[in-house]
Amino acid sequence: MTNHTTHATISVTVDVVLFCMYNASLHILLIERKYPPFAGAWALPGGFVEADETLAQAARRELFEETNVSDLYVEQFYTFGDPGRDPRRQNVSVAHIGLCRTPPQLATSDETPQVQWHPLTQLPPVLAFDHQQIIAMAHTRLRAQLEYTPIAFALLPTQFTLADVHHVYQQILGESLDFATFQRALTAAGVLIAANDQSQPHFHIDPSLNDGQFVFRWRDARQPIA
């Protein structure tokens, strides 16, 4: 970081690709833009980073304004800063992956006329800015993370069956997985805690996972990224 130089004025925003299981398939949240540029097109939720807030905080705040959820997993994954990605001004956008457990109630305001879940397999043909690229990259990253982190549990309710986890994994990876092998790997990880409030066994997830301690590795994949 050198000193004594003039530099360009660049706006800093956050965008969030919010994933959620909706009708048993993977969806993401999109917002219909009201004003130009790209008026009428679908875009990712996001907005400017404000004074004295973390990037992750900014992502959560912007998301909360449209979905009213606070119990969600947020993780930064890439920063997009190509000149011209925003026709108005030079802009750098820190893109995040968001995961929530249950489809939250969406808040439709005058500012954002349309907020909707879209199945990942059937996105609108045209998206605002470079959001098409951002979504594709988020999906790729999510798929990779799935194999060496317990990230999938952030897409499930706090209590779930093995079949639920199995289903989420299949949805995201886009392939069918042998249930017996999957179940063995999952129980061997030692992260599942049987729920005791029902006769039929269901599970919680080990709360220590929230501290990022252990990782469940599907398919002998290797080290976590960061």
Add this chain to the structure above:
Amino acid sequence: MTNHTTHATISVTVDVVLFCMYNASLHILLIERKYPPFAGAWALPGGFVEADETLAQAARRELFEETNVSDLYVEQFYTFGDPGRDPRRQNVSVAHIGLCRTPPQLATSDETPQVQWHPLTQLPPVLAFDHQQIIAMAHTRLRAQLEYTPIAFALLPTQFTLADVHHVYQQILGESLDFATFQRALTAAGVLIAANDQSQPHFHIDPSLNDGQFVFRWRDARQPIA
């Protein structure tokens, strides 16, 4: 991205953790700061993003001003934006990993009195800003990338022996690897091209790797991240 809001003025910089093999061990490039804050402390090379340039371009430009190398691999890996990380103003820094093949000639100017290679295992005890954390994260990422991308070849000259690659892998991972197994995995990947200008076989790397097509997977690690 909502409209019609006032937002904080945030400066955008890039920082680069430049890795290089130097005296057969892994080093990174540090610069001694001349002005406050952190005057006298060692810091990562970097600086402000200028008008109409890509983040990666900014990283390359800043690096070129101090090392005069252009043949290097640059990849963004994380963005640091916590308020207070720069005592002067709110700042967002897009951190990059840089890899170069041979230790380049360093350019000492009046602006940057000291530019030096430091072994990764013996860094200065105190670094400017949050650069300590950035370096740690870069090393973690590099180690992870090593197992499913051909990233290590960016640390080698264009012609090399299998022992060279083996050595680089051991340096970065910090453990010894069985040579025979390593050699099998490497040749099985089908990315090596025998050099024909010498009797003793040495290798080039398949140039198609520059297009990010194939990955060499050491130890059955999984998908590339992006």
Add this chain to the structure above:
DNA sequence: GCAAAAGTGTTGCGAGTACACCCATGT
């Protein structure tokens, strides 16, 4: 000059394991 040493690349073998597939059992 010549033999030993060091460096480079390759192959065989065996123990252990990961994984898919099928099936049986209890709740």
Add this chain to the structure above:
DNA sequence: ACATGGGTGTACTCGCAACACTTTTGC
């Protein structure tokens, strides 16, 4: 529908060792 376990066979990983060949080193 849910959870668990057994059993089998294929394929593969990994570490150890041996081997062929070249270049360098030392006496």
